[in-house]
Amino acid sequence: GQSLEQPSEVTAVEGAIVQINCTYQTSGFYGLSWYQQHDGGAPTFLSYNALDGLEETGRFSSFLSRSDSYGYLLLQELQMKDSASYFCASRHAGNNRKLIWGLGTSLAVNP
Amino acid sequence: DTAVSQTPKYLVTQMGNDKSIKCEQNLGHDTMYWYKQDSKKFLKIMFSYNNKELIINETVPNRFSPKSPDKAHLNLHINSLELGDSAVYFCASSQGTGDSPLHFGNGTRLTVT
Numbered sequence: 001g002q003s004l005e006q007p008s009e010v011t012a013v014e015g016a017i018v019q020i021n022c023t024y025q026t027s028g029f030y031g032l033s034w035y036q037q038h039d040g041g042a043p044t045f046l047s048y049n050a051l052d053g054l055e056e057t058g059r060f061s062s063f064l065s066r067s068d069s070y071g072y073l074l075l076q077e078l079q080m081k082d083s084a085s086y087f088c089a090s091r092h093a094g095n096n097r098k099l100i101w102g103l104g105t106s107l108a109v110n111p
Numbered sequence: 112d113t114a115v116s117q118t119p120k121y122l123v124t125q126m127g128n129d130k131s132i133k134c135e136q137n138l139g140h141d142t143m144y145w146y147k148q149d150s151k152k153f154l155k156i157m158f159s160y161n162n163k164e165l166i167i168n169e170t171v172p173n174r175f176s177p178k179s180p181d182k183a184h185l186n187l188h189i190n191s192l193e194l195g196d197s198a199v200y201f202c203a204s205s206q207g208t209g210d211s212p213l214h215f216g217n218g219t220r221l222t223v224t
Contacts, residue, residue: 035213042201
């Protein structure tokens with residue numbers, strides 16, 4: 001089977017750096033995606049890692065290590081507006097149009 | 112300019128009723144999805160259509176029936192609504208495989224009383 005595990009909650013302060021980890025168990029691996037969802041809003045795509053290494057997009061970076069079955073989302077210079085839920089997701093081994101989702105990490109950024 | 116739009120945004124109804132949610136995307140994507148998000152925020156895939164063909168049909172009660180009249184539209188009809196159907200239902204679209212970003216609609220908050 002496939003599953004993605006991530007912490008349920010993370011708390012940080014404005015200006016800080018926070019890392020949200022995602023560990024996966026899967027029979028086949030096809031890359032890791034990250035989505036952000038504000039309360040009452042829709043999930044929005046943040047990043048995708050197909051290969052090992054770091055992908056940077058502004059204050060957000062995403063990292064993947066396929067050998068360690070592990071990835072993370074790094075948020076720098078945290079702002080209050082970064083308070084949201086963050087989901088990791090990976091393509092299902094048996095259906096290339098289906099995503100397996102983590103349960104989401106609720107990030108609270110405090111002043 | 113809305114990429115993925117779904118209606119209605121809110122739906123309050125009584126148990127036993129039948130209701131529909133509509134979704135349209137103007138991104139030219141070939142695949143559309145219905146997701147259910149419960150109060151614990153878990154995103155559960157329900158259905159997916161690729162060019163009007165059903166390609167994902169998860170373990171969902173047969174009271175739920177999707178319909179895709181064309182690749183830009185995907186509707187969800189729910190019969191005999193139950194309390195447990197209360198959730199937020201998201202429509203999404205993508206182009207290509209699961210590696211491609213999903214574009215979500217703003218969601219339909221369904222409350223069954």
